[in-house]
Amino acid sequence: MKDFTIVGGGLVGALQSVFLAQRGFNVHLFERRPDLRTADIYQGRSINLAVSNRAWKALRKVGAEETIRQIAIPMYKRTMHDTKGNLSFQPYGKEGEAIYSVSRGELNKTLLQIADTYENTNMHFNARCTDVDLDNKKISFVNDETEEKSTQSYQYLIGTDGAFSAVRHRLMFNDRFTYSQTYIEHGYKELHIEPNEDGSHKMDPNTLHIWPREDFMLIALPNIDGSFTCTLFFPWEGKVSFQSIKTEPEIISFFQVYFPDIIPYIPDFVDQYLNHPNSSLATFRCYPWHYKDSVVLMGDAAHGVVPFYGQGMNAGFEDCFVFDQMLDEYANRFEYFFEAFGKSRKPNADAVAELALRNFIEMRDLTGDPAFLLQKKIEGWFYQKHPDKWVPLYSMVTFSDFSYEYALQKGDYQNAIMAQVMKIPDLANKWDSKEVEEKILHLLSAT
Amino acid sequence: MKDFTIVGGGLVGALQSVFLAQRGFNVHLFERRPDLRTADIYQGRSINLAVSNRAWKALRKVGAEETIRQIAIPMYKRTMHDTKGNLSFQPYGKEGEAIYSVSRGELNKTLLQIADTYENTNMHFNARCTDVDLDNKKISFVNDETEEKSTQSYQYLIGTDGAFSAVRHRLMFNDRFTYSQTYIEHGYKELHIEPNEDGSHKMDPNTLHIWPREDFMLIALPNIDGSFTCTLFFPWEGKVSFQSIKTEPEIISFFQVYFPDIIPYIPDFVDQYLNHPNSSLATFRCYPWHYKDSVVLMGDAAHGVVPFYGQGMNAGFEDCFVFDQMLDEYANRFEYFFEAFGKSRKPNADAVAELALRNFIEMRDLTGDPAFLLQKKIEGWFYQKHPDKWVPLYSMVTFSDFSYEYALQKGDYQNAIMAQVMKIPDLANKWDSKEVEEKILHLLSAT
Numbered sequence: 001m002k003d004f005t006i007v008g009g010g011l012v013g014a015l016q017s018v019f020l021a022q023r024g025f026n027v028h029l030f031e032r033r034p035d036l037r038t039a040d041i042y043q044g045r046s047i048n049l050a051v052s053n054r055a056w057k058a059l060r061k062v063g064a065e066e067t068i069r070q071i072a073i074p075m076y077k078r079t080m081h082d083t084k085g086n087l088s089f090q091p092y093g094k095e096g097e098a099i100y101s102v103s104r105g106e107l108n109k110t111l112l113q114i115a116d117t118y119e120n121t122n123m124h125f126n127a128r129c130t131d132v133d134l135d136n137k138k139i140s141f142v143n144d145e146t147e148e149k150s151t152q153s154y155q156y157l158i159g160t161d162g163a164f165s166a167v168r169h170r171l172m173f174n175d176r177f178t179y180s181q182t183y184i185e186h187g188y189k190e191l192h193i194e195p196n197e198d199g200s201h202k203m204d205p206n207t208l209h210i211w212p213r214e215d216f217m218l219i220a221l222p223n224i225d226g227s228f229t230c231t232l233f234f235p236w237e238g239k240v241s242f243q244s245i246k247t248e249p250e251i252i253s254f255f256q257v258y259f260p261d262i263i264p265y266i267p268d269f270v271d272q273y274l275n276h277p278n279s280s281l282a283t284f285r286c287y288p289w290h291y292k293d294s295v296v297l298m299g300d301a302a303h304g305v306v307p308f309y310g311q312g313m314n315a316g317f318e319d320c321f322v323f324d325q326m327l328d329e330y331a332n333r334f335e336y337f338f339e340a341f342g343k344s345r346k347p348n349a350d351a352v353a354e355l356a357l358r359n360f361i362e363m364r365d366l367t368g369d370p371a372f373l374l375q376k377k378i379e380g381w382f383y384q385k386h387p388d389k390w391v392p393l394y395s396m397v398t399f400s401d402f403s404y405e406y407a408l409q410k411g412d413y414q415n416a417i418m419a420q421v422m423k424i425p426d427l428a429n430k431w432d433s434k435e436v437e438e439k440i441l442h443l444l445s446a447t
Numbered sequence: 448m449k450d451f452t453i454v455g456g457g458l459v460g461a462l463q464s465v466f467l468a469q470r471g472f473n474v475h476l477f478e479r480r481p482d483l484r485t486a487d488i489y490q491g492r493s494i495n496l497a498v499s500n501r502a503w504k505a506l507r508k509v510g511a512e513e514t515i516r517q518i519a520i521p522m523y524k525r526t527m528h529d530t531k532g533n534l535s536f537q538p539y540g541k542e543g544e545a546i547y548s549v550s551r552g553e554l555n556k557t558l559l560q561i562a563d564t565y566e567n568t569n570m571h572f573n574a575r576c577t578d579v580d581l582d583n584k585k586i587s588f589v590n591d592e593t594e595e596k597s598t599q600s601y602q603y604l605i606g607t608d609g610a611f612s613a614v615r616h617r618l619m620f621n622d623r624f625t626y627s628q629t630y631i632e633h634g635y636k637e638l639h640i641e642p643n644e645d646g647s648h649k650m651d652p653n654t655l656h657i658w659p660r661e662d663f664m665l666i667a668l669p670n671i672d673g674s675f676t677c678t679l680f681f682p683w684e685g686k687v688s689f690q691s692i693k694t695e696p697e698i699i700s701f702f703q704v705y706f707p708d709i710i711p712y713i714p715d716f717v718d719q720y721l722n723h724p725n726s727s728l729a730t731f732r733c734y735p736w737h738y739k740d741s742v743v744l745m746g747d748a749a750h751g752v753v754p755f756y757g758q759g760m761n762a763g764f765e766d767c768f769v770f771d772q773m774l775d776e777y778a779n780r781f782e783y784f785f786e787a788f789g790k791s792r793k794p795n796a797d798a799v800a801e802l803a804l805r806n807f808i809e810m811r812d813l814t815g816d817p818a819f820l821l822q823k824k825i826e827g828w829f830y831q832k833h834p835d836k837w838v839p840l841y842s843m844v845t846f847s848d849f850s851y852e853y854a855l856q857k858g859d860y861q862n863a864i865m866a867q868v869m870k871i872p873d874l875a876n877k878w879d880s881k882e883v884e885e886k887i888l889h890l891l892s893a894t
Contacts, residue, residue, distance in 0.1 A: 172628075175630075175727050176630040176683070176727050176729075177628070177630070178627075178628060178629050178630050178729075179626075179627065179628050180625075180626065180627030180628070180629070181619075181624070181625060181626050181627075182625050182627070183622075183623040183624070183625050236623070280622050280623050282623075282625075
């Protein structure tokens with residue numbers, strides 16, 4: 001019987017525990033923080049996630065889909081707010097397709113509860129990993145409350161301890177371990193819109209709200225309690241930035257100019273702005289993800305990405321899905337499994353990292369650009385007519401099983417075609433004409 | 448009086464000590480290893496360096512140039528060895544221009560000796576940095592021989608502790624510290640050619656010998672004792688690699704096929720190959736290089752590069768030169784100095800990292816390509832005629848004061864022009880004709 005020690009009881013660690021427990025393996029889950037299910041550990045940081053196809057697929061495989069649907073709110077489109085409060089819309093996919101807003105904390109709790117129903121799962125909280133002895137397969141923890149230290153042996157160690165992974169940090173000292181942490185020039189700050197007195201949402205809850213302002217943006221995602229979690233993605237430095245907007249008059253004038261329609265929804269926006277922390281955003285890349293046949297990284301520990309495609313958790317859950325799939329394939333040659341797993345996932349992790357960086361520009365800038373919205377409308381229309389010939393990039397990433405690597409490549413190819421299409425004169429008045437359809441078909445057949 | 452604590456007594460740390468000591472500052476130099484001047488710490492790793500203009504300039508500024516010239520051997524050209532033992536040549540620069548082979552150990556010893564002549568310099572060996580307390584300005588060391596621990600306060604801390612810098616490692620946990628370590632797919636192994644019995648060199652010592660074999664290469668640099676240090680740069684994996692060449696018959700056949708002319712010079716090449724370690728090669732990038740006004744990184748700690756341009760030490764010594772220069776400029780606003788230093792050097796560090804990666808391809812592959820050698824011959828010829836209009840990239844990097852950043856950009860521009868020139872029919876027979884000269888002049892004026 002195989003013994004798996006999982007370091008990190010966040011979303012991926014919890015789901016991975018369920019996958020392994022269902023196969024009958026012994027699972028020892030160690031989590032730095034107190035037990036989420038009983039402690040309130042909200043840290044003033046972004047707690048909304050968008051569940052899409054890849055995460056649903058993994059949740060479905062362990063039988064958790066329906067439970068999670070209860071705490072998720074479908075968002076069918078983007079709603080863009082301009083500086084006058086006018087709205088425009090962009091559907092995410094085909095009729096009925098949505099991404100689902102869910103609270104990180106609630107999702108995490110639910111997955112831990114499911115994992116805990118298996119007898120072969122042992123959970124240990126307040127256990128912060130301080131070191132891994134790779135050669136002797138021992139891992140050390142400290143309880144940050146009691147300062148008690150302990151050391152455990154492991155057979156197989158899975159590092160799901162997030163973007164600042166302690167397990168990965170240990171691997172970093174291995175020869176030929178490639179690693180990077182790359183911060184972007186924007187940080188973020190969370191704001192909160194309370195529900196109406198009757199518990200209803202103050203804006204349409206079935207959409208992702210965006211205030212695109214070219215170099216920065218505000219977004220809002222709905223919560224099931226009627227509130228919205230808003231996130232301001234903002235440059236650290238520059239003319240309009242965390243550095244330049246600091247005092248009450250600066251904050252008021254900033255909101256009046258850029259987000260006037262949100263002011264009535266957040267009466268205490270000055271206090272929130274002043275008191276909520278600014279957090280940084282980075283991409284984490286590394287390789288290899290394994291050490292011999294004894295240690296492997298998954299989720300953010302292997303591939304932490306910026307949040308703009310809403311794919312961080314989806315990519316991590318897809319790791320769990322693929323891991324489970326490959327377990328069968330490698331059942332009789334388990335010594336090669338961790339290496340093969342990392343090798344198979346790495347190109348997709350690199351692709352989703354790139355997609356996430358690009359989507360920031362799309363969200364904060366392009367969603368306010370009529371030409372961009374027209375292009376997306378044409379792509380959506382052509383996709384409906386020729387689903388065998390074209391799938392918009394967003395749909396490939398969010399609603400399909402295509403690999404991230406394929407989606408990125410195919411997306412670039414389609415974008416080059418659309419660059420030609422967008423040159424058609426008077427396009428706005430004939431975007432859904434036979435001429436445009438023929439042009440795209442011709443370009444597709446010519447390349 | 449300012450107090451500088453320098454962590455790392457390698458080449459850059461030793462030279463930086465001299466610079467600061469000459470200004471009358473108190474210098475506390477801490478080095479992990481035993482005192483180089485009395486201990487033999489050869490580790491079977493590449494110990495040859497090529498001193499060129501940037502390093503000479505820095506050495507000259509502290510008055511150490513003549514001392515170092517005594518232990519350096521000029522190399523005026525590349526000598527390429529083909530698989531039949533035929534030689535071809537490529538001059539490094541203009542008549543009389545050379546890069547200088549020097550032993551890392553000897554250079555380091557000499558610089559430590561010079562630093563030690565200053566009363567205001569205190570040296571501490573066997574002091575491995577284990578932690579830096581950035582807020583309280585305290586640094587901890589351990590003596591790896593006695594296991595004795597100590598903690599020191601510092602006023603200003605300079606991290607010159609190399610590519611695996613402990614100081615940088617501490618900075619890595621600061622928010623928004625961007626960092627990467629990127630290993631290449633080749634490693635290296637050192638081999639040694641003994642002198643003749645009369646102490647003379649077995650090959651021409653005034654050249655850098657290259658055995659370019661497309662995907663890999665062997666090089667040899669002369670030592671003052673009549674020996675050569677050879678380095679095999681070799682893929683870790685693949686058809687012809689460290690992985691595939693392991694046994695005595697494999698090694699013999701490998702040398703017979705690829706390096707037949709070196710066999711007589713290294714009678715024990717099989718033993719050397721089997722017993723010398725394989726080492727890895729990586730690029731290290733980070734930013735920012737400072738913490739507040741109290742800590743700054745220099746040399747490999749800030750920008751470790753692969754060795755193929757022979758610029759690692761030159762870039763580090765240029766750090767010292769620029770640091771000294773900027774000290775005057777920032778004398779009255781020292782609190783901004785470390786930040787300004789890093790900001791000014793970072794683009795050059797990125798450029799030299801890129802140049803070093805590219806030069807591996809040039810050395811191992813292109814130096815065996817007649818078209819490439821012809822291009823370089825044309826560039827050298829045009830440079831002689833129009834030194835105000837053209838400086839070959841290698842000369843900009845190695846023999847000029849142009850910044851690395853400028854050299855890289857200008858080099859790309861010149862290379863685009865040469866791509867046009869190389870299309871002239873029958874070029875080999877008229878490479879130094881008026882037609883070619885006019886063509887280059889035309890392209891230069893047209894862009």
